[in-house]
Amino acid sequence: MTSLLTRNALLPLTASLTLAPALAFAVPAGGYGDLVEQVGPAVVFIEVTSTRPAADNLPRNLPEELRKRFEQQNPQDKQAHGLGSGFIISNEGQIVTNSHVVENAQLVEITLADGRKFDAEVIGSDPATDIALLSIKADVDLPFVSFGDSDQMRAGDEVVAVGNPFGLSSTVTSGIISAMARDIHAGPYDEFIQTDAAINRGNSGGPLFNNAGEVIGVNTAIISPGGGSVGIGFAVPSDLVRDVVADLSDDGTVTRGWLGVSIRPMSDEVAQVLGYTQSKGAVIDGVSKDSPADKGGLQRGDIVLRFDQTEISDLRDLTRAVASKAPEDTATVTVLRRGKELALDITIGTLAPQEA
Incomplete structure (x- = not known):
């Protein structure tokens, strides 16, 4: 059976932030009634x-x-x-x-x-x-409600989703976190929380709560053969949402850093030659002319190992690290070039909205 990845929000026609104090609920044996209230x-x-x-x-x-x-x-x-x-x-x-x-x-x-x-x-x-x-x-x-710290959540932690599946308002479902930092190839900043709490069409945009009543994710997508929940749902982590919302509340847009490179994964063969036990790093496949990367000295074939203090294990690490950097800030990019490590100071540019 072929699985279908769908956004779960829209039904067809026929069908600076102020944070509240964290709630201090321990889930009772009787359920989530107090928290949901x-x-x-x-x-x-x-x-x-x-x-x-x-x-x-x-x-x-x-x-x-x-x-x-x-x-x-x-x-x-x-x-x-x-x-x-x-x-x-x-x-x-x-x-x-x-x-x-x-x-x-x-x-x-x-x-x-x-x-x-x-x-x-x-x-x-x-x-x-x-x-x-x-x-x-x-x-x-x-x-x-307030945002919680999604980075502190673990696979196996209990969660509660509240939303309006199929137009049924104020529907509550519960489950656990099935996996963290899931890449479902939906965009360049994929790092979803996967949950088995029932999420269906109409739940999109709704909150995923931890046991303290804090929002640790925004329910966004499901994988389903038939369009209904099969226990595989995804939420954007709150740590990312908080930053995006703060940017949107400022001027209605999100400003991201731009490096000006195309990248590809490190191959297992190259990793073995370099003595790595596993492939890690991002390989520069191309450098845009007059881009920050070009002006900063990055070259095709460089292997990016670190971006400032962020270790680059895969492509998403570099994509997110660059995007989170403010334009005109300087970042130290550590690369491996012809067997030698180099540290390059690069002034970050601004990612155009259409490039996002």
């Missing part, structure tokens, strides 16, 4: 009206001539409706969800657990990490 009011139901080109509904293998004829006969974009989840992170009304939940949104409506409804503004969105920041205005303080 505390965090549930901060989880919201998101309804999105968006526009999409009518041709998006056509089969991908449709001949180009028929596609053009359809576009001529149907020039207007079509409205689409979708559902998702989110959670409030400040009493002023900042809400975190997935980028794909609000993609191309014309209207975003938020429904709180108590039934109150608000129109939301999309402050900013980062498709590279699939995180978006919304805002609503209310005349009272709103319930909110």
Whole structure:
């Protein structure tokens, strides 16, 4: 049976941060009732009206001539409706969800657990990490939750997901963390938390809580043969989400560092020649002209071992390390070139949004 990797947020038409004090719940033998009573009011139901080109509904293998004829006969974009989840992170009304939940949104409506409804503004969105920041205005303080430290979570730790699967609001599921730092090839910054807590379409953007009631992940994707939960779900870790949200809240965009290289993994053969017990490092496969890497002296064939204090074991290590660096900062890049280690000081550039 072929598995299908899907984003789990949108149902088809037919279907500076303020942190709250950490909750100190130990899970009782009776279940998660006390914890859910505390965090549930901060989880919201998101309804999105968006526009999409009518041709998006056509089969991908449709001949180009028929596609053009359809576009001529149907020039207007079509409205689409979708559902998702989110959670409030400040009493002023900042809400975190997935980028794909609000993609191309014309209207975003938020429904709180108590039934109150608000129109939301999309402050900013980062498709590279699939995180978006919304805002609503209310005349009272709103319930909110805080971020926990996802780096402290381990495989086997208990977690609770709250969201709106298939439009069923305020649904609670529980499970454990199945794996950490999972790469599912969804983007350049993959480091997902894998969980067996049931996550389905409509859960996207909802929080994954630890036993202290802190958000340690944002539910984003599932692997499923039939579109429903089979116990393999993925959440963006809170340590990454916190940084992205802080950047979005500043000016609605995410600024990332840029080096200007193409990279490939270290081969096992080269690793053996170098005396490594396992392949590690990132091999520079190309250097863009006039890029920070070019100006800093990186060359094709260099093997990147360290970026500042970060050891580079695989390609993701370098990608994340560069992206987290502020533009115009200087980084010391340690490379292996023709058997000798070199330390190069490189001034980091700015990654253009389309390159993310």
